[in-house]
Amino acid sequence: MADLGDAxxxxxxxxxAGLPHGFLGRRGGVSIGEAEGLNVGLGSGDEPAAVAENRRRAAEAVLPGASLASVYQVHSPDCVILGNALWSDAERPHADALVTDRPGVLIGVVTADCAPVLLADREAGVIGAAHAGWKGAIDGVTDSTIAQMISLGAERSRIVAAVGPCISQASYEVDGAxxxxxxxxxxxxxxxxAQGRDxxxxxxLExxxxxxxxxxxxxxxERLGLDTYxxxxxxxxxxxxxxxxxxxxxRQISLIAMG
Incomplete structure (x- = not known):
């Protein structure tokens, strides 16, 4: 394995481009063992101090000094709006996407094969982040995210989106059901x-x-075409x-802010 103590x-x-954002991986963190590296999963069973440090490092790598807001992900199509009041990690709402028009705050989602999606309407100053596993994807989590962005003043014709690292088709075998x-x-x-084995x-997914x-x-x-598996x-x-x-x-994290 590569040295996970690198940057x-x-x-x-x-x-x-031009917006503070990033799809992060496992390099550059302090976790050890099976979650070695930049594990940011609050529910991963990792040492809380290590996860907190990893989340701090992740935020610093994208927008130094910014606060970070995320959600308690439940594989739903639900999207929430982050307003003026930041919630704590313990108060995270149950949802799989969040949007905001608040500048200088990083919003993010965590993944470990599911597709992270970052969205923005630069002119309106509105951004979004969505966690799209197959359940959330089929039920419309990206549609919900776009709708919430529009409710904050974004326009559909100006929104751009990027799909980050997720499990590739070659790595994602499923059954007939x-x-x-x-x-x-x-x-x-x-x-x-695509047809696989019998x-x-x-x-x-991507x-x-x-x-x-x-x-x-x-x-x-935009699709980044990066296979997590x-x-x-x-x-x-x-x-x-x-x-x-x-x-x-x-879990890795994907972050975006309106700087």
């Missing part, structure tokens, strides 16, 4: 599944999320940890 790795998107859930919603969803399929964003009519969508030195992966029979796994 925090920040992956950025062209569509968000999983595929049927998507086909029951829309038969055209078959295009997101009675199994490979699901393109493409599905990006397509949902594009279908919402926003200005531009196949890069253990760079990213945490729930599925990889499960296959390795590891007792726990870390």
């Amino acid at each position: 925090v790795e920040v992956n950025r998107a062209e569509v968000l 999983f595929r049927d859930r998507f086909l029951d919603r829309d038969e055209e969803n078959a295009r997101f599944f 009675e199994h399929w490979q699901f393109a 493409l599905y999320v990006a397509t949902r964003l594009e279908s919402a009519g926003i200005a531009k969508v 196949s890069a253990p030195e760079r990213f945490y992966s729930y599925r990889r940890a499960t296959h390795r029979q590891e007792a726990s796994y870390g």
